[in-house]
Amino acid sequence: MDRTDLRILAHLQADASASHADLAEAVHLSPSQCSRRIARLRETGVIRGQVALLDEAALGLGVEAYVTVTMASYAREVVGGFHERIAGLPAVVDCCALTGDADYLLRIVAVDLAAFTRMLNDEILGHGDVASLRSSIVLDRIKRTTALPLPAPHG
Numbered sequence: 001m002d003r004t005d006l007r008i009l010a011h012l013q014a015d016a017s018a019s020h021a022d023l024a025e026a027v028h029l030s031p032s033q034c035s036r037r038i039a040r041l042r043e044t045g046v047i048r049g050q051v052a053l054l055d056e057a058a059l060g061l062g063v064e065a066y067v068t069v070t071m072a073s074y075a076r077e078v079v080g081g082f083h084e085r086i087a088g089l090p091a092v093v094d095c096c097a098l099t100g101d102a103d104y105l106l107r108i109v110a111v112d113l114a115a116f117t118r119m120l121n122d123e124i125l126g127h128g129d130v131a132s133l134r135s136s137i138v139l140d141r142i143k144r145t146t147a148l149p150l151p152a153p154h155g
Contacts, residue, residue: 001153001154002153002154004028005037008023010027011040012038013146018060020034022031023038026040029104040114043063053146056109060078060111061110061111062110062112063109063110063112063113063116063136063137064108064120064139065108065109066107066108066134066135066136067105067120067124067133067134067135068104068105068106068135069104069130070101070130071103071130072131073129078125078129079129081127081129081132085124086104086124087126091108091110091116091119092106092108093107093108093109094106094107105125113137116137120135
């Protein structure tokens, strides 16, 4: 990737809805050159996709929480069943396997505390595979970005 690719990526991270013509102008390329570079970045997997970022509050999702989960068993079928169950829960918007004391970190959004509690009790606990969990409710979001830090250009 050269400087121009990195400038394209920076612009796309800020606003992926910009037309190729507008993006080309911003990075000083012709629209066809810009389109070819974007196609190459997609083909190589640097650009995984483009999405609309939605506002939780505007959708009535008033609770955001981080939940650490410790498994009761590490048997392959138990872990596989947990992964499948978590993947099917729309309220779980992130799930990461961890090193350290907990096995997983979940980011969960819900309409309210009652819905969050129901989801924890009905969907995460009570299946025999979770030994413990700890939840932390977000009080205020200081920073959230989807933009990745881009590497320095080569050469």
